Amino acid sequence: MSAHLLAAASNDMGSDRAAAPASCGPCLANKLGFCAMIRGKVESQANDHPGAPLLIGSVHTIPARRTICQPNEWSEFVTIICDGWATSSLALPDGRRQIVSFLLPGDLVSWNLFEPTSDRLIESVTDVTYRNFRRSDLIRMLRESPEFFEKLMSICVQYTRRADQRLLDLGRRTADERIARMILVLTNKLAKRGMCRDRMGQDRIDFPLRQHHIADAMGLTPVHVSKVLSRFRRDQLIEIDGRSLKVLDQTRLRRVATM
Amino acid sequence: MSAHLLAAASNDMGSDRAAAPASCGPCLANKLGFCAMIRGKVESQANDHPGAPLLIGSVHTIPARRTICQPNEWSEFVTIICDGWATSSLALPDGRRQIVSFLLPGDLVSWNLFEPTSDRLIESVTDVTYRNFRRSDLIRMLRESPEFFEKLMSICVQYTRRADQRLLDLGRRTADERIARMILVLTNKLAKRGMCRDRMGQDRIDFPLRQHHIADAMGLTPVHVSKVLSRFRRDQLIEIDGRSLKVLDQTRLRRVATM
């Protein structure tokens, strides 16, 4: 199978090219995450072995509030978020649910490349575009490229640390602490990706989450989230208008969060 | 450096031998976990390349209630629990703590081989004997042995699923559900390792945990744990005497746990 054929077969947007797909323009994370590395790999592969099959992900776009992947659904693809916000969550039969993490541009939906299925339910919050890579391609790359391997391991460590903090949140922190921390962590994460609205100050961010998302992530009820956020606003800690959020007093917010 | 020298240098129990260390007799998990595989590897290595340096872990024993590893302490070793119970936990500056997992014989203290440091505080519950492997040895083995790699990945998946469930516990389950689930999960885990007291029934287990361990693992207070356990006992769901626990009515306990 030629490089051209494979790329065309696995990609549903004919205009994409391996080196710099059109859809990665808005993906602000392609500098730091996997995408860049994979594309780099693809380029060098194309240069070194012009005849070798190209590793390239197919791009998909999905509207807000849709499910991207069902729990325990088998998939031969590994997906990376290119644009928009999504959630990765667990659900109980009786309807209770727990959001494990918010997925932002550049995030791997599941960092375990060897598990073609997972308990998690993946849903879009906003419109989301994501990129599917063939699992087997990535595994091969993992074996061949030490650099890629290192990168995956460091992402793995990072995710684990986040998961640990979330556990501390749910087990031992009050609602105020949880929500304050969440705002700080998200702001920080977005700042790292250059996704803040302010050119300079890294404190105003697009904030598409509904309060029930925050509730499900922090193990609270939407009503209580509303009360805490109202209090934060009354205390001039944060400002929310429309779908954007600004941290007004980072110092005091940190104190509330006990960070 | 000869194989003999290396083994002697990294092992503080002179009588141990690579193929079947004396201390692994009581370690009931060596059939299924890492230990077996590593020892297998060591044996075949010794046979194939008699001159190559032996990969062998040093064995240590530590009394109950001691800290095995401080948070963020750098270590060139990867440790596996051989015997006894330990905890892996996170602590807040103000004293609140969250136990992330209980470590049983056969468990890897940290499954991330590439991270020489972690936030976790590792403490012994009972007397614990563990085995330290040189991180660099394991990493080399990981690269060389696909079989070993697979094993680590499957352990990794398993730990992730457990972590997910713990998140659901803390975020969305009531105290009763959490404690019932914990009892069932632990009983099950011990049964898998053949660590039950009954020869047949897999329901009576050694249970060295104090109630404050349960509290710290489940995000509750010791007082409340006591109340819930008392109720479970009054309702004939479980029986506790001394340091052993027996599930009396698995069906009803499962119902309480919403499993």
Next chain:
DNA sequence: CGGCGACTTGAAACGTGTCAATTAGCGTGG
């Protein structure tokens, strides 16, 4: 204009935490 979903707010209920007093268990040393 009407309807719907997201959010807000208050009152009351509930689960869990806090505090305090008491008992049981266990290792240590006299």
Next chain:
DNA sequence: CCACGCTAATTGACACGTTTCAAGTCGCCG
């Protein structure tokens, strides 16, 4: 052997944080 001191566990009364329920507002879109 017992006395001592320590930690673990139990129990009840009360406080607090969070949930539940309910009513109402706001903004958005058909």
